[in-house]
Amino acid sequence: MDKRLKQQYSFDSLNVQSKTSKPIAKNVRGIFKNSTFQYLLFGAILIVLLLVSVKTPYLPYSWYGGLISTACFSIASIGFCLLMGYSGMASLGTGGFIGIGCYSVYYVMTLSGLSFFLAILVAILIAIIIGVIVGFISLRIESIYLVILTLGLSEILRNVYRVLSDSINIGRVEIFGMKILTADTMYIIVPILVIIMIVTKNLISSPTGRAMLAMKNSTAAAQAMGISVLKYRLMAFIICTVYASISGTMLILRNGSATASSGTSFYALITSLNILAAVIIGGYKSIWGAIFGTFVMYGMNTTILQNISFLSEHPELVTIISGVLVIVVVMFYPGGLAQLLQGFKGKISKLLLKIREAKYGKDLG
Amino acid sequence: MAKTSVNSKIGEFFYSPASHLIKLRKELQWAIAEKQTLKDVYEEEKYKKLTAIKSKYDNLLAKPAFKACDKVEYADKVMADKLQAFDLKQYMQHRAVNHALTKAIFKAIKKGESYQSAIEKHQLQFKKVVAQREEFVKKLQKEKQDFLLKYNTKDCTEYDQLLAKLKDDYQQKEKEINLKINEKISARSKKLDDKIACLEQKIANVKTKIKHTVTLEKDVLLSVKGLKQYFGGLKAVDDLTFNVKKGEIFGLIGPNGAGKTTVFNCITRFYDATGGDMYFENKYGEVVNMRDFKVHDVILQGISRTFQNVELVKEVSVLENLLVACTREYQSNFWIHALGLPIVQKEDKILKAKAMNILKFMGIENYAGWYAMGLPYGILKKVEIARALMSDAKLIIMDEPAAGLNDSETAELTEIIKKIRDQFNVTILLVEHDMGLVMNVCDTVCAISFGQLLAIGTPEEVQKNKAVQEAYLGVEEE
Numbered sequence: 001m002d003k004r005l006k007q008q009y010s011f012d013s014l015n016v017q018s019k020t021s022k023p024i025a026k027n028v029r030g031i032f033k034n035s036t037f038q039y040l041l042f043g044a045i046l047i048v049l050l051l052v053s054v055k056t057p058y059l060p061y062s063w064y065g066g067l068i069s070t071a072c073f074s075i076a077s078i079g080f081c082l083l084m085g086y087s088g089m090a091s092l093g094t095g096g097f098i099g100i101g102c103y104s105v106y107y108v109m110t111l112s113g114l115s116f117f118l119a120i121l122v123a124i125l126i127a128i129i130i131g132v133i134v135g136f137i138s139l140r141i142e143s144i145y146l147v148i149l150t151l152g153l154s155e156i157l158r159n160v161y162r163v164l165s166d167s168i169n170i171g172r173v174e175i176f177g178m179k180i181l182t183a184d185t186m187y188i189i190v191p192i193l194v195i196i197m198i199v200t201k202n203l204i205s206s207p208t209g210r211a212m213l214a215m216k217n218s219t220a221a222a223q224a225m226g227i228s229v230l231k232y233r234l235m236a237f238i239i240c241t242v243y244a245s246i247s248g249t250m251l252i253l254r255n256g257s258a259t260a261s262s263g264t265s266f267y268a269l270i271t272s273l274n275i276l277a278a279v280i281i282g283g284y285k286s287i288w289g290a291i292f293g294t295f296v297m298y299g300m301n302t303t304i305l306q307n308i309s310f311l312s313e314h315p316e317l318v319t320i321i322s323g324v325l326v327i328v329v330v331m332f333y334p335g336g337l338a339q340l341l342q343g344f345k346g347k348i349s350k351l352l353l354k355i356r357e358a359k360y361g362k363d364l365g
Numbered sequence: 366m367a368k369t370s371v372n373s374k375i376g377e378f379f380y381s382p383a384s385h386l387i388k389l390r391k392e393l394q395w396a397i398a399e400k401q402t403l404k405d406v407y408e409e410e411k412y413k414k415l416t417a418i419k420s421k422y423d424n425l426l427a428k429p430a431f432k433a434c435d436k437v438e439y440a441d442k443v444m445a446d447k448l449q450a451f452d453l454k455q456y457m458q459h460r461a462v463n464h465a466l467t468k469a470i471f472k473a474i475k476k477g478e479s480y481q482s483a484i485e486k487h488q489l490q491f492k493k494v495v496a497q498r499e500e501f502v503k504k505l506q507k508e509k510q511d512f513l514l515k516y517n518t519k520d521c522t523e524y525d526q527l528l529a530k531l532k533d534d535y536q537q538k539e540k541e542i543n544l545k546i547n548e549k550i551s552a553r554s555k556k557l558d559d560k561i562a563c564l565e566q567k568i569a570n571v572k573t574k575i576k577h578t579v580t581l582e583k584d585v586l587l588s589v590k591g592l593k594q595y596f597g598g599l600k601a602v603d604d605l606t607f608n609v610k611k612g613e614i615f616g617l618i619g620p621n622g623a624g625k626t627t628v629f630n631c632i633t634r635f636y637d638a639t640g641g642d643m644y645f646e647n648k649y650g651e652v653v654n655m656r657d658f659k660v661h662d663v664i665l666q667g668i669s670r671t672f673q674n675v676e677l678v679k680e681v682s683v684l685e686n687l688l689v690a691c692t693r694e695y696q697s698n699f700w701i702h703a704l705g706l707p708i709v710q711k712e713d714k715i716l717k718a719k720a721m722n723i724l725k726f727m728g729i730e731n732y733a734g735w736y737a738m739g740l741p742y743g744i745l746k747k748v749e750i751a752r753a754l755m756s757d758a759k760l761i762i763m764d765e766p767a768a769g770l771n772d773s774e775t776a777e778l779t780e781i782i783k784k785i786r787d788q789f790n791v792t793i794l795l796v797e798h799d800m801g802l803v804m805n806v807c808d809t810v811c812a813i814s815f816g817q818l819l820a821i822g823t824p825e826e827v828q829k830n831k832a833v834q835e836a837y838l839g840v841e842e843e
Contacts, residue, residue: 004442009430009524011422011531036705202705207688207695207713209702214678214689221676224633225752226664226693235699285680360457361464 035201043194046071050186066302068186070295071193072250073271077278077290078200079243085285086209087236088216089138090147092272096154097241099161099267100126101248102258106168116173120249127245131238138233151269158267161260169257185254192250196243197287203239204287212236274298277322281329283336292337297322382574383657387665389571390649393564395696398715400557403550411546418538422531429524436516440509451501455494462490572651579644579652586611586792587632587760592641594627594816601627603816604641609760609809614786614793616807618800618827620836624816625796626673629762632794633670634660648759665693667759671752673768675745679738683729683748686737687720688713690755720755726788727751727781743774750781754789761785763795767802775799779806804828812836 031037046067053063076094084090104123108114134153138146172179180188203209214222215232223229251266252258259265274297282293301318305311311318333339466487473480581588587609594602602624609615617625631638632655643655648667658666669690677686694716697709724730727747732740737748746766753761766782767775779802786793797803803810803824810827812819820830827833 004439004446005427005430005434006423009426009434011426011528011535012419198705199703203703206702206705206709207692207697208699210678210681210685210689211692213680214692217678217680218672218676220635221672222689223635223660224664224670224672225690226661226756227689228659228661359464360460361467 036198039194039197039201042197043190046190046193047186050190054183060307062302062306064183066295066299068189068254069251070291070299071186071189072247072254073275073278073298074247074291074294075193075196075250076244076247077275077282077294078196078287079240079247080275080279081282081284081287081290082200082203082212082243083236083240084279086204086212086216087233089142089233089236090276091134091150091237091240092147092269092276093134093150093154093157094240094244094275095267095269095271096157097127097130097244098248098251098271099157099260100130100241101245101250102168102252102266103161103164104245105249105252106165106170109170109173116175116253120246123245123249124242127241128238131241132234134241135230135234135237138237139230151272154267154269154272158260161267166261167257167259168252170252171256173253173256180253182254182256185250188253189250192246196246197291200287208232208235277326279336281326281336283338286336286338289336289338296325382571386568386571386575387662389564389568391694391696393561393568394694395712396557396561396564400554400561402715403554403557407546407550411542414542415539418535422535425531426524426527429527433519433521433524435519436513440512443512444505444509447505448502451498455498458494459491462487462494579654581644581646581652582608584610586646587794588644589628589632590642590644592628592631592643593639594624594631594636595639601816602631602638605813605816605818607811607818607821609792609794612786612790612792613808614782614795614806616803616810616824617794617796617813618798618803618810619813619819623814623836625813626764627816628813629670629764629794629796633663633668633762634658645760648757664690664756664758667757668762669753669756669758669760670762671746671749671764671766673764675742675749677737677745677748677752679736681737682734683724683737683740684717684720684733686748687723687752687755688716690752691716694756720751723751723754726754726784742769743771746770746774746778747781750785754785754791758791760792760794763793763797765796765798767797767799775802778802782806 049059050064050067053059053061053067076098080091080094101120101123104126105116105119108119108122109116134150137149141149172181174180175188211222211227212232212235214225214227215229219229222232248266258267260267262268265271275294278293278297279290280293281296282289282291284290300322305318305321329336329340333343335342466483469483469486470480473483585608589608590606592602592605593600605624605628617628619625627636630636632643634655638656644652645655645666645668646652648665653666655663655666655668678689681689695709695712697706697712701708721730721733724733727750729744729747729751732744732748737745740748746769750761750763750766753763763782767778770778782793782795783806785791795803795807807824809821810824811821812827812830812833814832814836819832819836820827822830
């Protein structure tokens with residue numbers, strides 16, 4: 001009904017609602033602000049980019065490798081993000097935890113011949129056991145000592161892998177009778193990444209996330225409020241190890257083989273350090289930040305820097321660039337690139353206000 | 366929930382009546398909460414349904430209403446709306462012109478030139494703006510005349526007929542909806558009643574498995590008996606005994622290092638006391654020994670505390686800080702949180718309403734959405750007290766509530782502490798150095814020194830006590 005006639009001719013003219021229906025543009029904006037939708041959209045865009053790089057000449061093929069390894073390692077970084085940003089603990093054991101995933105897949109699939117998804121379940125179970133052990137230790141040991149302890153644990157795990165079987169090779173995995181080629185692994189990896197993002201976001205904004213934050217800020221206050229430190233520390237470590245383990249299963253799915261003794265293998269110390277750097281660059285309290293940081297550490301080299309002719313001639317400069325980036329971020333944006341982005345938003349709105357004032361003068365009152 | 370005998374310890378590993386009781390009570394609490402809000406929830410549903418029907422009717426009535434309305438009035442309204450929108454647009458133009466003039470004049474004055482030309486230019490532009498408006502008004506008037514030529518009839522019959530018909534229809538539908546909602550309410554409330562009765566029965570059954578042998582004296586809430594806390598050779602608290610009565614404000618005073626905070630930490634189980642017992646009548650009217658509980662289970666018995674240095678979560682809002690105190694009250698578990706099921710939001714909504722009420726009571730509801738980081742210290746202290754109120758505690762322990770506050774804030778705090786005691790029906794136990802606050806607010810004061818009791822009584826009695834004076838001022842030398 002015409003709004004001018006409502007006062008007099010509406011059906012229930014005594015209480016006419018002044019609220020008009022929302023314009024469509026506003027509704028659309030509301031959907032875009034929904035985090036679950038954002039993550040799904042992100043997954044869709046990632047798959048499109050990967051398809052473009054594989055099937056068409058518009059993007060070089062090197063993009064596929066960079067983006068897919070970003071997606072794999074992002075799962076581990078998100079878990080680390082939860083551990084560091086929300087529970088206030090750090091670990092250098094990510095590399096070792098990634099190995100759990102690789103080796104469970106290898107043993108479950110080659111020795112017992114079970115399916116890939118069952119192998120993931122086994123990987124999760126073993127990761128939970130390791131997470132419980134580290135979680136119990138974290139009750140007694142804190143901060144930097146815990147970091148060193150997890151570093152030692154990671155090296156022990158790596159040596160165990162070396163003794164078990166130095167190099168593993170599972171070839172191309174078969175799922176439901178279909179062989180998964182390297183180019184098709186994205187249909188498994190990207191959906192799992194999106195699911196992990198959604199679950200993590202749900203946890204962060206739930207009472208569990210609040211309890212973890214309370215524990216990080218003050219253990220005493222958290223305990224007085226009925227939060228069991230044992231329970232939530234265990235939870236944080238289990239989530240971290242399980243995510244890293246899933247990340248390992250995805251990596252072995254993509255690569256098909258891995259070697260424990262080489263310095264650049266997935267479960268070497270360098271992986272743990274790279275993930276730590278990724279989370280610090282991206283911002284240790286933001287899921288988007290963790291993914292972007294992982295891209296900087298794992299994907300930027302093959303996607304962008306190698307296509308610049310100067311840098312491809314001097315590959316040693318690439319490491320220097322990422323090192324400088326870490327220093328700059330830690331010095332100026334301790335909250336990571338997520339903080340940088342937030343600051344950028346504020347600056348834009350300030351600029352708009354300034355332009356407005358230059359034209360119309362200051363707002364009165 | 367007293368400790369059962371050693372024989373049943375293995376059994377306790379598989380089934381502990383205490384934790385079972387906690388679970389049952391949580392369920393009962395949520396069932397009661399749902400029963401209380403049942404009517405509001407369905408009322409909302411009913412309101413939504415009715416408004417949907419009404420808006421449907423409005424759409425049906427749109428055409429007849431246009432036929433029935435007074436066309437001259439309608440045209441006037443349309444004209445006024447359009448003119449208003451135009452004026453809003455022109456206002457910004459006007460401002461830009463004025464701002465340009467001001468800038469030009471300032472510039473001319475700075476250079477020492479005359480600004481006559483700027484004013485002339487401004488007047489020219491201003492005239493242009495006025496002319497634009499006149500033109501627009503003329504256009505609108507022409508539109509109005511055209512409109513009136515096109516539609517000049519007024520026909521109410523169709524509208525009246527349709528309205529009468531719809532009104533009958535509406536009454537019928539309203540009756541139907543009411544009936545349906547009432548049925549739903551009665552069915553659900555019956556289910557809830559059954560559930561509550563069942564739970565109460567279960568709780569009574571479990572209670573019989575736990576023996577409570579200790580009874581407290583009349584009106585006593587907390588009884589500390591022979592409390593000892595040794596750190597190596599240091600006797601921080603040595604054989605301390607006192608009783609806290611229900612509904613009083615109990616102050617614990619003493620010189621620095623007297624062991625006041627240690628007593629608090631023993632009661633809230635941060636320290637495992639070397640010896641002695643602390644009997645407490647909990648939320649459910651049972652007398653329990655606090656030594657049987659772990660530190661994070663103390664809040665479930667009805668003891669909550671604040672800290673000397675504000676210990677809030679700085680990265681979340683004030684409202685969410687209050688929700689942290691309710692972590693144990695959520696029925697949903699980790700898996701439900703991970704999947705993000707709507708139950709969590711439902712529970713959040715109920716608890717947020719409760720938190721807002723408490724913030725309103727403390728007079729800081731405006732800060733609900735603010736981040737705790739960067740708020741003034743006085744506000745943070747209030748937020749901490751509000752957080753202690755969230756868990757429906759029976760005993761609130763305040764560790765130096767006035768530390769770091771100025772005089773006016775301390776005076777306000779005195780009022781707040783008294784108000785909390787009266788309104789929430791709680792007992793307050795506080796440690797304080799500010800003697801003014803203690804003497805103003807406390808009903809009973811207990812003075813300790815080197816972990817031993819010096820005096821207990823009303824503030825005046827304790828003030829006159831010689832041992833207390835000596836402890837504070839030192840012994841007079843002759």
